[in-house]
Amino acid sequence: MTEASAPIEAQQEDTLTPPSVFDVAVIGSGPAGSQSAVSAAHQTRSVLVIEAGAVSQRKGRAFWSKSVEFQDAPVFPGITGPRLANALTAWMSAQVGRMVTIGGKSRHVGIWRRGGMVLRVTRVKPAEGVHAPAGHLFAIEASTRPLKAGTKLTTERFLARSLVVASGFEDIWPDIDITEGADRLYQTHRILFRYAGNRKGWHVCIRCDGHLHLDEHIAVVASGDFAWSIARGAQDFTGHITILTNGADPDFSDARRATLAERNIEVITEPITAHIGKGTDLLGLKLSSGREVFADGFFVDYGLKANREYLATDDGWDLKTDDEGLLVVDEDGAVVGADGIAVPGLFAAGDIVAGQRNLIATAFGLGQNAGLSAADLMRDW
Numbered sequence: 001m002t003e004a005s006a007p008i009e010a011q012q013e014d015t016l017t018p019p020s021v022f023d024v025a026v027i028g029s030g031p032a033g034s035q036s037a038v039s040a041a042h043q044t045r046s047v048l049v050i051e052a053g054a055v056s057q058r059k060g061r062a063f064w065s066k067s068v069e070f071q072d073a074p075v076f077p078g079i080t081g082p083r084l085a086n087a088l089t090a091w092m093s094a095q096v097g098r099m100v101t102i103g104g105k106s107r108h109v110g111i112w113r114r115g116g117m118v119l120r121v122t123r124v125k126p127a128e129g130v131h132a133p134a135g136h137l138f139a140i141e142a143s144t145r146p147l148k149a150g151t152k153l154t155t156e157r158f159l160a161r162s163l164v165v166a167s168g169f170e171d172i173w174p175d176i177d178i179t180e181g182a183d184r185l186y187q188t189h190r191i192l193f194r195y196a197g198n199r200k201g202w203h204v205c206i207r208c209d210g211h212l213h214l215d216e217h218i219a220v221v222a223s224g225d226f227a228w229s230i231a232r233g234a235q236d237f238t239g240h241i242t243i244l245t246n247g248a249d250p251d252f253s254d255a256r257r258a259t260l261a262e263r264n265i266e267v268i269t270e271p272i273t274a275h276i277g278k279g280t281d282l283l284g285l286k287l288s289s290g291r292e293v294f295a296d297g298f299f300v301d302y303g304l305k306a307n308r309e310y311l312a313t314d315d316g317w318d319l320k321t322d323d324e325g326l327l328v329v330d331e332d333g334a335v336v337g338a339d340g341i342a343v344p345g346l347f348a349a350g351d352i353v354a355g356q357r358n359l360i361a362t363a364f365g366l367g368q369n370a371g372l373s374a375a376d377l378m379r380d381w
């Protein structure tokens, strides 16, 4: 097995018995979650990291950069998504969960990693004598075994005094060449995913991958504000841009139409029916009329779905979000409730946070802020 294709470790093997209540639980171990966990563990907190990648196809946005190296992530000179995931795992392993004695008192510190898809988070009353700085504990229910047809869901419950939500979001993909009847996202978009995250393929971030297509032909598959913002970003890299709305109304104002026409940016509104590819290279797209449009890179934006389904309104989570469902946080990384007040003990970091750049360095920064805020909460005085 090559280093790039090595799977994310399910969980660490050398664990000391974990505490019954963790100081900090982190959901997701992308750049934001890993940094939150390391920052909190570095302040002598016991940290549980729950990551869905070990039990599901949900592996984080960074993982999608299958063969394209990140060139702008801190410290790493150039690294693909799968290798970054492994590097983050190794980094967390250096803070392995253990017992330390401070001021004559022995306590758990460090990181315990578990493979699990978090399904539900609720607030519970702490048992007598259990320190709960937010006034409650977080009960985290996760599915901890890969789901196979015909098998029962295996769930486990974990308790923590504070929670960092770092589960990012899923990009929404256009329905081109979909496998009808498939019930999982990854099966439905099998053909599209063959080309995603490769140099000549689907890209989701012009800031990240625009540099791969210097002076080449960039196709933008989107409409409205999404298309406009990719096309604006794309001009830094090339003068050859085509917008394909895939049957949708382009939704551009007259002023925007005039600007696109001035820059010779063609807007094609025909539906896209199929990919034209070779191996893992995407070469072009076939349109409903039979016309074929060839390009060197394909940038798509159909919006996103925030990975926070486990914070359900029915369980009392009434949180402030932006139009896309991303969480609003204050300067400490604390999640803000619909009433505008920070929710005690609940923090968020990375792509799941509203109004931030969806990039690795930003995720690390937000992760550090949330991890330290969660750690600070444990102090008695």
Ligand SMILES: Cc1cc2nc3c(=O)[nH]c(=O)nc-3n(C[C@H](O)[C@H](O)[C@H](O)COP(=O)(O)OP(=O)(O)OC[C@H]3O[C@@H](n4cnc5c(N)ncnc54)[C@H](O)[C@@H]3O)c2cc1C
Pocket (backbone or CB within 6 Å): 027, 028, 029, 030, 031, 032, 033, 050, 051, 052, 053, 058, 059, 060, 061, 062, 063, 064, 065, 069, 070, 071, 072, 073, 116, 117, 118, 119, 166, 167, 168, 169, 197, 203, 204, 205, 207, 208, 209, 307, 310, 349, 350, 351, 352, 357, 358, 359, 360, 361, 363
């Ligand atoms: C193709 C591609 C190329 C990119 N290129 C660049 C680049 O060149 N430079 C750059 O700076 N950025 C790039 N990005 C963006 C970058 O990957 C993200 O901004 C970054 O990964 C965000 O980090 P995060 O930790 O917030 O979220 P993620 O990396 O998405 O991690 C979230 C984690 O949470 C886990 N998770 C989700 N739901 C659950 C759940 N219910 N229970 C448990 N775990 C869960 C996921 O499995 C995942 O591991 C790229 C993104 C893509 C898709």
